[in-house]
Amino acid sequence: MARIRPHKGRWRAEVLKGGVRKSKVCDTKRAAQDWADQAEYEGRNGAEAVNRHTVGGAFDLYARIVSPAKRDARWEVIRLEKFRWDELAALRVSNVTAADAADWRDRRLHEIMGVGPS
Structure with missing residues (x-):
């Protein structure tokens, strides 16, 4: 207290x-x-524990623990694995800003595969 x-x-x-x-x-x-x-x-x-983890590590943990319980787990894991190669995945969770998320969104919108705005 x-x-x-x-x-x-x-x-x-x-x-x-x-x-x-x-x-x-x-x-x-x-x-x-x-x-x-x-x-x-x-x-x-334990704020120190949060500062050690990267966004990619958090997504990997999510793919191992949460995704298997879902109906379309295979496709969700594939999307999460693709994210691992993005530069945002290397950032620490505590350092991610809204500008980082917007930058990731803009890069995804310009990919060859044609990801839609939704």
């Missing part, structure tokens, strides 16, 4: 997780609460 308290006209947020204390001073109480919530989330869910 985070502790939010006044500190020299500003607000200090403190989070203690696993014997490690994190602290930050913010201008507003709301900003301090937001930072504390984010720090607690990262502590619970």
Whole structure:
């Protein structure tokens, strides 16, 4: 649980997780609460683990675990394997932006096979 308290006209947020204390001073109480919530989330869910995985790795994991339970699993796995060769697949999950997704979409629209906008 985070502790939010006044500190020299500003607000200090403190989070203690696993014997490690994190602290930050913010201008507003709301900003301090937001930072504390984010720090607690990262502590619970292992933000470092997310930073290690690539988009391609996530799709491979999806193809192995989720796709086999679907009716058209074969075709879904084929589409996911094709995606593995795209440059977007090499990006870390935490670093993907909307611009990266838009760039991928635009490249797909210009392929020879004629992928439609839908």
